[in-house]
Amino acid sequence: AQRVTQPEKLLSVFKGAPVELKCNYSYSGSPELFWYVQYSRQRLQLLLRHISRESIKGFTADLNKGETSFHLKKPFAQEEDSAMYYCALMNRDDKIIFGKGTRLHILP
Amino acid sequence: NAGVTQTPKFRILKIGQSMTLQCTQDMNHNYMYWYRQDPGMGLKLIYYSVGAGITDKGEVPNGYNVSRSTTEDFPLRLELAAPSQTSVYFCASSPKQGDYSNQPQHFGDGTRLSIL
Numbered sequence: 001a002q003r004v005t006q007p008e009k010l011l012s013v014f015k016g017a018p019v020e021l022k023c024n025y026s027y028s029g030s031p032e033l034f035w036y037v038q039y040s041r042q043r044l045q046l047l048l049r050h051i052s053r054e055s056i057k058g059f060t061a062d063l064n065k066g067e068t069s070f071h072l073k074k075p076f077a078q079e080e081d082s083a084m085y086y087c088a089l090m091n092r093d094d095k096i097i098f099g100k101g102t103r104l105h106i107l108p
Numbered sequence: 109n110a111g112v113t114q115t116p117k118f119r120i121l122k123i124g125q126s127m128t129l130q131c132t133q134d135m136n137h138n139y140m141y142w143y144r145q146d147p148g149m150g151l152k153l154i155y156y157s158v159g160a161g162i163t164d165k166g167e168v169p170n171g172y173n174v175s176r177s178t179t180e181d182f183p184l185r186l187e188l189a190a191p192s193q194t195s196v197y198f199c200a201s202s203p204k205q206g207d208y209s210n211q212p213q214h215f216g217d218g219t220r221l222s223i224l
Contacts, residue, residue: 034212036213042217043216043217043218044200045215046213049212084150086150086151090202095156096139096141096212096213098151098153100149100150101149103148
């Protein structure tokens with residue numbers, strides 16, 4: 001079964017502390033993986049994709065095929081990082097599968 | 109390109125009324141999706157379409173209908189509105205894998221729907 005699992009519904013982190021949003025996937029093959037972010041009352045927008053191996057707004061995510069994970073990390077949380085984060089997978093049929101999302105709350 | 113356009117942005121319905129949420133995209137994308145997002149919750153897929161004339165149920169299709177007569181349009185119909193359908197509805201589209209230059213799935217701004 002093709003699945004994206006985000007085990008944390010809510011994650012609260014103090015400003016300046018490290019952030020790690022967990023994402024695990026189930027897929028037989030080489031998936032394309034992404035992180036989307038949704039700020040309050042806005043549309044979802046792409047944050048980063050694994051094939052780019054880029055850092056956006058200080059966030060990075062490394063694909064670990066052995067652990068089937070694609071965790072999102074940032075070394076120092078900022079208040080403007082508070083948002084809903086979705087991990088997503090694109091399968092070989094071009095279908096996008098989203099996780100349930102994790103709400104990140106940055107505490108002052 | 110306007111991207112994915114949803115109308116209306118807000119709507120209040122009475123129980124039992126019907127309405128159609130419009131979604132159109134001008135990127136010639138094959139895939140289109142409808143999601144609902146309940147307050148504080150994640151996305152739930154209602155219906156999706158892989159191309160004109162083809163639609164499939166998602167995770168929560170009950171109470172909704174869709175059609176895809178053209179590549180551009182993917183309207184979502186509520187026939188008998190119920191309070192449980194109060195939510196924010198997002199439409200999205202995506203091209204074929206490998207054709208995307210910036211992101212795999214483009215979202216609209218959402219339609220905020222309240223059923224009273």
